[in-house]
Amino acid sequence: MIDARHKAALGEILGDSGIVANAADMAVYENGARYDQGRAAFVLRPRDTVQASACVAYCVREGIALVPQSGNTGLVSGSTPDGDGSQAVLSLDRMTQGFELDIDNRSLRLDAGFRLSDVNARLEQEGLFFPIDLGADPRVGGMLATNTGGSRFLRYGDVRRNVLGVKVVLADEQGTVLDLMSGLRKNNTGVDWKQLFIGTSGAFGIVTECVLNLEPLPRQVSTAYLVPRNGSDVMPLLRAMEERLGAYLSAFEGMSKNAVSAALSHVPSLKNPFQGGNIPHYVILAEISRSWTPRDGEQPLDAVLETVLADLWQDGALADAFVGPAHEMWALRHALSEGVKHLGRLIAFDLSFRRGDIMAFCDHMKAEMPARFPGVTICDFGHIGDGGVHFNLVVDKSASLDKDFEYRLRDWVFAVAVEKFHGSFSAEHGIGRKNQSYYDRYTQQKNKDLAVGLKRLTSPGRLGAVRFG
């Protein structure tokens, strides 16, 4: 319920259409993409940085807590209000005016409310794209706040690597706008402040505009499935492909038998590509790509991949390997998440490790799980090339589910991942309310103290779903 005084003051800034305060229209801003349901006091929809700044200044002065929301596709409750109904949402969904391509600089200056799919659709005719490949279709501001990674991280890096500038509204009484929009690729004239607003869930400021690095669009793509003889062959295969394919290599995704099996059973459009229909213990989807159309005298890309696979075959690390149509091979990879959901209750983890520890972690968990949590099946897959694992657990209906079951399971998985294997409890999804307690538990005290200080320094007002202090 919006206070009449707030409504009048914010209406002055945004116009009536810029405030949403009735229950029916707020629902879409209150509920997360997959998990959470919150309650908003009201929703603000600025059209530009000036309006956003004025809204933030007002809310800070009035003590109103704000949760910035972009595409609201995140998975950690980082962009929705909590359940108590006192937080307001500041949505970027109307910030879709500015869109300036700088073709020479290979960069794009734009408002933070554009969806990734819209950005790339507009860029296609220029032969360029923003090279973050995700299952979801977020808005750009949220991609920065989350520092999303995705399936082509190995080739293009994360959002952090591809941001050349940001404009940020700080949560202070002035709604200070920090203009860091240089768009320069090389600039060492002090602190690179934009880094603080990338991957920190909007708690230190709201990114309202940005400059993105663009990459030449792939014009040729070739994919293969690789079946390693053993788990211990996965890393040597990755190293060999990196050496023999360099930056051609644009994806190296791992898929466990359980995950593949779930997808093939539950997604009818898929066909089983494996010999005799026998799903291997572990499968790697490798992709190579290049940004030009085929040229005279040049070996076709499939032949390049086949030559390299033949070399790897000689090394004895492969049980099987075959090149196939990219859309079919990716279709299976993209269906894993959907397939796994059909098996039972899903408890999902977004972990990362130094690359050499991924298989060891998974082996360790497979060995320990039956005794500790009978009835829980591991259906892991992920971005092996960058150390990321979507470690998905499916709880059988037979499992005994006391009310603390999920907490105990989560605590144990995180303890092994973080304490034993020195991994991350959130590789690419961020913190949000969902991972707040693990931030509190696993962050060194000094780092927490620094975050508290940084919060005071940048955005002392109540901003964001994550509590840094």
Next chain:
Amino acid sequence: MIDARHKAALGEILGDSGIVANAADMAVYENGARYDQGRAAFVLRPRDTVQASACVAYCVREGIALVPQSGNTGLVSGSTPDGDGSQAVLSLDRMTQGFELDIDNRSLRLDAGFRLSDVNARLEQEGLFFPIDLGADPRVGGMLATNTGGSRFLRYGDVRRNVLGVKVVLADEQGTVLDLMSGLRKNNTGVDWKQLFIGTSGAFGIVTECVLNLEPLPRQVSTAYLVPRNGSDVMPLLRAMEERLGAYLSAFEGMSKNAVSAALSHVPSLKNPFQGGNIPHYVILAEISRSWTPRDGEQPLDAVLETVLADLWQDGALADAFVGPAHEMWALRHALSEGVKHLGRLIAFDLSFRRGDIMAFCDHMKAEMPARFPGVTICDFGHIGDGGVHFNLVVDKSASLDKDFEYRLRDWVFAVAVEKFHGSFSAEHGIGRKNQSYYDRYTQQKNKDLAVGLKRLTSPGRLGAVRFG
């Protein structure tokens, strides 16, 4: 002159060989690579992070100002003490013990005192390298503090992109050690604190250990000189090469006629590669490379480059282009700096721009220079692919040199670069004492305030050659 009490206390930490306090031995730590001469109170040479932390804690408690020094190869007086003799130097030159290669993670964990050349010599047999290509041979800690770029930025990025972890000693009374050494490639669990210590000259903390990303070593290299018809053809050529060569493209360096001419005149080992010996108005050195040895059925790399040049020739942007031996082509590029120095008094600038503005900036300066600063010749060259320009000015002996001449010239160049063309006054060399006044002039007040706050938060003690507040 070191106080006996300090000598005793610091000797307890470092042993006698860890303190340098006599004039003769201090000289090498007091003088910069090219420009400056300072005076140190004494020099501390810790062997590891624990010693460094103890030294820093002592100095902070005693109010002793510390300047961290790594390879001391920088060009902005960022690693040497000032002239008053009260600052102590903390050198990383004995921090060369830890060196742990993680072959699966393609990363290296090491002490910050290693020289770049030593790192790459040790890695060569593994087919890996740290891909920052510089004229100098710095130690690693200084490379992080400077965020060095270099000639292969276009392909591999800067130091920031290639750092996976740091250990930092903060200048507080405890000499707090911040351990950010995860080595993870994907990790979004809060502020990415390591970003604050990269490119900030050691003012917020001293990097004593780090984890570096490594890349597969190039096994094939091919280079060409491209002569654009006009300055306005340079960017279309770059764009076309990026599209048609993707990540093969590992360098795209611009060389002005004046710079090439100086090198060819003054470096006897070079031969003039141009038709009829006529040096073109502007030359681009393009390099492509790949990490594997030649394979059956694969087009040789020179042929790839020739095919692309033939395509570009069709577009009409080229006046000339030819493939040649990489070592000869690079020899000319590397001789530019030396050649230019022979022409007269050199006043050097390390600027950067959005890429499309580079040629416009140079044209503007060429048009304006004769009237404003007669007798000054522009000998620019640089890393066009990432927007960097080594904008070198040579002052003829005939120029009238009042004592403010260099200040006026610098002020004007920076004003045009920063105010008119929205470029950077330090692309890859950092701030140091040399650029302090330009930091003070061109940094937005809010950013300065944030830096002051960040300094208090991290390293309230007197640390570093740069004053952030």
